Amino acid sequence: MNAGAEFVRRPSFPGQGAIARLACAAVQPFLTHIVRRIAAGHPSLFSRLGPHRQTDYLIDPVELPFALHLRPDPEALIFRAVPRDAAPPAGAAIRGRFLLLLELVDSEVDGDAAFFSRDLEVTGDTEAVVRLRNALDDVDGSIAEETAAMFGPPGRTILNRLRRRYDGDVRGEDKR
Amino acid sequence: MSLAELICPAGTPAALRTAVDAGADAVYCGFQDATNARNFPGLNFTPDELAEAVAYAHARGAKVLLALNTYPPAGKVDLWREAADTGAGIGVDAFIVADMGVADYIARTHPGMRLHLSVQAAASSPEAIRYYCEHFGVRRVVLPRILTISEIREIRKEIPCEIETFIFGNHGLMVEGRCSLTNYLTGQSTNMDGVCSPASDVHYVREADGSMSSQLAGFTIDCFGPEEKAGYPTICKGRYRAPHRPEGYYAFEEPVSLNLSRLLPELIDAGVHAFKIEGRQRSKSYVRNVVSAFRRAVDDIRAGREAELADLVALTEGRKQTQGAFETRKWR
Numbered sequence: 055m056n057a058g059a060e061f062v063r064r065p066s067f068p069g070q071g072a073i074a075r076l077a078c079a080a081v082q083p084f085l086t087h088i089v090r091r092i093a094a095g096h097p098s099l100f101s102r103l104g105p106h107r108q109t110d111y112l113i114d115p116v117e118l119p120f121a122l123h124l125r126p127d128p129e130a131l132i133f134r135a136v137p138r139d140a141a142p143p144a145g146a147a148i149r150g151r152f153l154l155l156l157e158l159v160d161s162e163v164d165g166d167a168a169f170f171s172r173d174l175e176v177t178g179d180t181e182a183v184v185r186l187r188n189a190l191d192d193v194d195g196s197i198a199e200e201t202a203a204m205f206g207p208p209g210r211t212i213l214n215r216l217r218r219r220y221d222g223d224v225r226g227e228d229k230r
Numbered sequence: 231m232s233l234a235e236l237i238c239p240a241g242t243p244a245a246l247r248t249a250v251d252a253g254a255d256a257v258y259c260g261f262q263d264a265t266n267a268r269n270f271p272g273l274n275f276t277p278d279e280l281a282e283a284v285a286y287a288h289a290r291g292a293k294v295l296l297a298l299n300t301y302p303p304a305g306k307v308d309l310w311r312e313a314a315d316t317g318a319g320i321g322v323d324a325f326i327v328a329d330m331g332v333a334d335y336i337a338r339t340h341p342g343m344r345l346h347l348s349v350q351a352a353a354s355s356p357e358a359i360r361y362y363c364e365h366f367g368v369r370r371v372v373l374p375r376i377l378t379i380s381e382i383r384e385i386r387k388e389i390p391c392e393i394e395t396f397i398f399g400n401h402g403l404m405v406e407g408r409c410s411l412t413n414y415l416t417g418q419s420t421n422m423d424g425v426c427s428p429a430s431d432v433h434y435v436r437e438a439d440g441s442m443s444s445q446l447a448g449f450t451i452d453c454f455g456p457e458e459k460a461g462y463p464t465i466c467k468g469r470y471r472a473p474h475r476p477e478g479y480y481a482f483e484e485p486v487s488l489n490l491s492r493l494l495p496e497l498i499d500a501g502v503h504a505f506k507i508e509g510r511q512r513s514k515s516y517v518r519n520v521v522s523a524f525r526r527a528v529d530d531i532r533a534g535r536e537a538e539l540a541d542l543v544a545l546t547e548g549r550k551q552t553q554g555a556f557e558t559r560k561w562r
Contacts (some may be wrong), residue, residue: 102242102272103272104271104272161244161513161514161515162515163513163515164512164513164515164516164519164545165513166462166511166512166513166516166545166547167515167516167544167545167546169460170459170460170461170485170546170547170548170549171460171544171549172442172454172455172456172457172458172459172460175434175436175442176434176436177433177434177436178433179430180430180432180433180434181271181428181429181430181432182427183429184270184271184272184273184429185271185272185483186269186272187272187513188241188242188271188273189273191241191242191244191245192242192243192244192245193244193511194244194247227553
């Protein structure tokens with residue numbers, strides 16, 4: 055599997071070079087904080103992952119300058135930003151627009167529908183992806199809003215703006 | 231007028247709560263094993279989760295139906311019997327069964343429990359349905375998706391049990407409960423292991439031109455162009471090349487979902503007691519949107535209003551929908 059390959063259906067930020075590395079360094083402290091809080095708040099999430107708690111997932115928000123490496127092992131949790139040209143070999147890769155991925159995490163969008171429409175791309179171990187999807191889908195509440203709330207009013211404002219922009223983009227696409 | 235109960239899917243406890251909150255009259259679900267036909271990784275309920283889910287549903291006036299709708303391999307019935315005992319102990323409202331041995335066990339061991347005959351039993355004639363009613367006390371039959379509404383109306387007159395029909399979701403027909411295509415390629419059985427196209431055998435390959443191939447156990451079963459909508463990676467929905475169709479064609483069925491929202495009044499008039507929404511493998515988002523849409527539509531019809539029909543095409547397979555055999559016999 056070529057987990058670090060470029061997503062073909064949308065314009066993609068190259069995700070390599072100095073800008074990508076700088077962006078990774080800037081967001082990493084936030085990612086570590088976020089994933090630890092989410093894991094502590096939703097321990098039941100891990101049971102649905104089964105053996106794939108040790109799987110390396112590459113989550114690739116195509117318009118961001120980096121990808122995300124997730125290993126959802128509660129004993130050794132990894133969630134880090136990686137330049138696309140330095141992404142580790144991944145057991146499974148999930149690609150799509152950032153807000154789509156965020157809405158999928160919150161089950162605001164149906165994963166199968168996003169796959170049917172080709173807005174979501176999955177490669178690698180399909181079972182790992184299915185388990186991750188089902189584990190996240192069993193979480194009550196909004197992980198996106200929990201994450202935004204960690205950063206207070208500015209976090210919520212940014213999330214709301216992102217959602218408005220995404221909704222506008224989706225409506226625009228449906229009209230085409 | 232029939233009750234027109236809305237029977238909704240749940241693959242997780244959160245999905246069950248979503249379905250109940252969206253207006254489900256009953257929710258169907260299964261355990262995390264081969265006793266049900268959606269034995270998918272990370273899906274379904276532990277006994278403890280099911281007990282909590284039943285309490286949640288009952289507190290809000292909704293029922294929970296436990297799917298035990300696969301076929302035990304010969305001599306390996308213990309898993310199904312234990313699941314039935316567990317479900318009865320938890321207090322589910324009915325079992326959905328396909329296998330005669332499972333039905334017989336429940337009828338004898340838990341005589342007060344309601345039995346619903348799964349679509350997996352493929353009982354489509356009055357004679358077949360009456361057999362299950364007479365021998366196992368089946369109270370409701372989920373009809374295969376191969377009948378016209380007029381045929382359903384005629385069957386209703388000749389059987390002593392309620393009728394449930396699918397109204398939305400995956401439209402995989404074949405002879406339900408008899409499909410061996412997955413078994414042929416992967417060695418796992420849809421009907422005995424509960425896995426149609428097991429995820430561990432599915433791979434998606436992106437081609438250089440932006441197209442995407444879906445593979446099952448190493449066999450390519452479809453290739454979608456860069457802008458083409460995709461479907462499930464099931465053999466029955468695959469597109470194949472053949473000497474007489476070198477361009478490739480859907481040899482069995484096309485990727486399309488059933489949507490009977492426009493036929494609800496006719497189905498109610500034909501005597502259908504319950505409407506089933508497919509999709510235990512789908513997300514809370516799907517459950518919330520589909521259940522609430524059909525809740526509104528059914529309530530409108532029952533109140534004598536014209537039904538408000540939500541556009542659900544974005545949730546359909548391949549972004550295509552059909553009324554299938556329900557609309558016309560020609561569909562077959």
